[in-house]
Amino acid sequence: MLIKWIRLRNIRSYLSEEIHFPEGSTLLSGDIGAGKSTILLAIEFALFGFSTDVSGETLLRNGKPSGSVELCFDVDSKNVIIKRNLKRGKESFSQASGYVIVNNVKTEKSAEELKAFSLSLLGYPEEYLKKKSMPLYRYTVYTPQEEMKRILFESREERLNSLRKIFGIEKYGVIRANAVIVASSLREKMRELSSRIEDLARKKEELEETMKEISGTQERIGKMKPELAALSEKKQGLSKKLEILEEKRKRAAGLKSAISSYESAIAEKAELCESRRSAIEAISRKISVFTKKLEEIPAAEKADEGKLENELESISRELSLKEKSLAEAKEKERMLLLRKKEIEKEIAEEDALKNQLSLREKELEELASGKPGEEIEREREEKEKALREIIENKGRASLSKEESERVIAEIAKHKVCPLCKQEIKEDYKEHLKEEEEKKKKSNRELIESLSKEQQELESGIKILKEESKRSSERDARSNKLSAETDSIKKLLSEVEKKKTLLKGIGKEIAQMPKADAEREIGALKEKEAEQKKILKQARERNAGIALREAVSAQLSRERELLTSAEKEAAEADKAVSELNKRKIEASGELKELESTDKQWEDAKSELDSAMKREKDIEVLSAALESEASLKSRNAGKIEAEIKEKSKDKKRFELYRELEQMISDKFTALVSEMEKQVMSSIHYEFGKLFQEWFSSLIEEETMSARIDEDFTPIITEDGHDTSAENLSGGEKTAVALAYRLALNRVINDMVSTIKTKNLIILDEPTDGFSSEQLDRVRTVLDELGLRQMIIVSHEAKIESFVEHVIRITKQEHESRVLN
Structure with missing residues (x-):
């Protein structure tokens, strides 16, 4: 992996900056607090996002809602750009979605997807995806100097656990535990x-x-089966016997039912004979009555009622049409009179409308003389724009004043730089304080001046708003009066048309005929009454004729009923004789079947006994x-x-x-494997540590080695001592040697990682003498890496690196000097 450039936006002291890293050795040079370490943290954030040591609070610039880091690097012949975005929430910071560009192909990804992409691309283990720390990166590429010193001076158990995690040996302990x-x-x-x-x-x-x-x-x-078979055979014989007896019982019951039916039928036929004889007598009496009545009704000719009704309907229809026509004429006359009255009333209002028109035209002339509303609104907008600019300038001045007060407080509070741990000189602190006091005074005077301008503008805007309101009211009144004027003019035009219409209505009323229609209606009513009288007489005559026909028809029906009743009485006598004969035959057969019930009951009892068993x-x-x-x-x-x-x-x-x-x-085997791996690492690590330490230290009588717990042991004049008892420069030498040995061993052990050609050293020479700095140059040359980035404020280091990037900080903003 080789870093090409990084772009920062609102990251700590950087507003917007792009830093390019050439291949070879590069020094980031600048004063304490200039922003050198910020670049290193931003590189780590771009690759892996938030971690234990890299958070939104430590990265995002104060007062800014969002920021971003964009990192470009080469790996495996691919040109890669990763961009991550930061957002400030109400109570926390978050990572927004970003993107990756691989060989000019862009892909949008979430924060978690960007981390997974980086791990895969750099060959780091997948389990780091869910972890907050990145030990492989921290101990092979970039390790803050203070963090390396911490691993040297922590307890034996903590150091071994840290190294197990770095080398991946902790898995043996996990395997044993599992x-x-x-x-x-x-x-x-x-x-x-x-x-x-x-x-x-x-x-x-x-x-x-x-x-x-x-x-x-x-x-x-099995023993019960023969008895069951015998019982089954007996049941079949009894069942057949019962079936025969049951048929005989059914026959006896049928005979009893038939005898009962014969007796009922005989009684019924006898009753029918008696009933028909009584009916014959009653019908004979009715025939005598109808014959006498028919002789009393005279014969007559039938009138044509349909013709008379049609004539009456024709008269009534003509009368209805005449009455309807007269009613319509009267209604039309009434409506014309009402319309005439309305038009006369509207014509009478003409003078009042002319007076209203004159008053409104006069008021419109007075309203047209005021100041235009557009001019007032334009002047108000200009003043409001100027007011907004003053408020924004005031806000910026207030923020700058508050920032100066915060910086003054921070300068007074810190004696040591929070980033590099170097002591801050008093004259430098005083210089910074004077600069911030000047800014604070200048901003206070600017705020007072802007406040006066703000009051004047607000007063002018208030007056213009009142004038604008009055102008709007005049415009609304003018629009209303114009509409009313147009309406009155339209009404006056309608009045002239209505005068002409009134003359036509009077002429139409005078020409309407009514007297002739009333005389025709009277004549038709008399004709209708005469026709109704003729129709009534015809209906009475036809009713008498219909009664004679009805009596004649009833007499014929009664004679037919008499013939039928005489026939039914003779048939009933014959049926009674036949039924008596059948009853006698059935009674004889029934006597022969009297013993059947006793035989059936005996067989049924025997069958029930067999079925129970x-x-x-x-x-x-x-x-x-x-x-x-x-x-x-x-x-x-x-x-x-x-x-x-x-x-x-x-x-x-x-x-x-x-x-x-x-x-x-198995457990013993895993322990032995862990021991062998640790032994191999210990040997290689100790050898490299001794070489780097010897190259960095001036004293020929001083040497170093690693004990079984990976603790540095220093030997001076034949006596062993711990690293804690060394001077500041010597401690730095131990930490740097330990860091370089750790880097080499990890790169040799983990073959998949793609960051072997890159190392970042943060203040690696703290406390070194001039001779030790010369030794550092030899060590760096021996590393033989394609890209090396060093952060230091030691001027001598500039002489043995290939490139220098100078960082300066002014007005709380870091910049790269070209």
């Missing part, structure tokens, strides 16, 4: 299986006993069958349990073998 858990789980399963298989022998004995009981029950069921045997057989079935199912369950317990026994033996293998062999 092996213990698996062995414990196997033992727990063995205990569970042991409790389940302890009754296996007893279950086998129980199955054998159950099978013997099933065999005995089946034998008892058969049912008792079947119930007992069913009980035995159920018992045998229940025992068979129970035997099946026991057999299934035996089968399952046999499987559990095999599993128990398998788990026992696995548990013994894990406890006795």
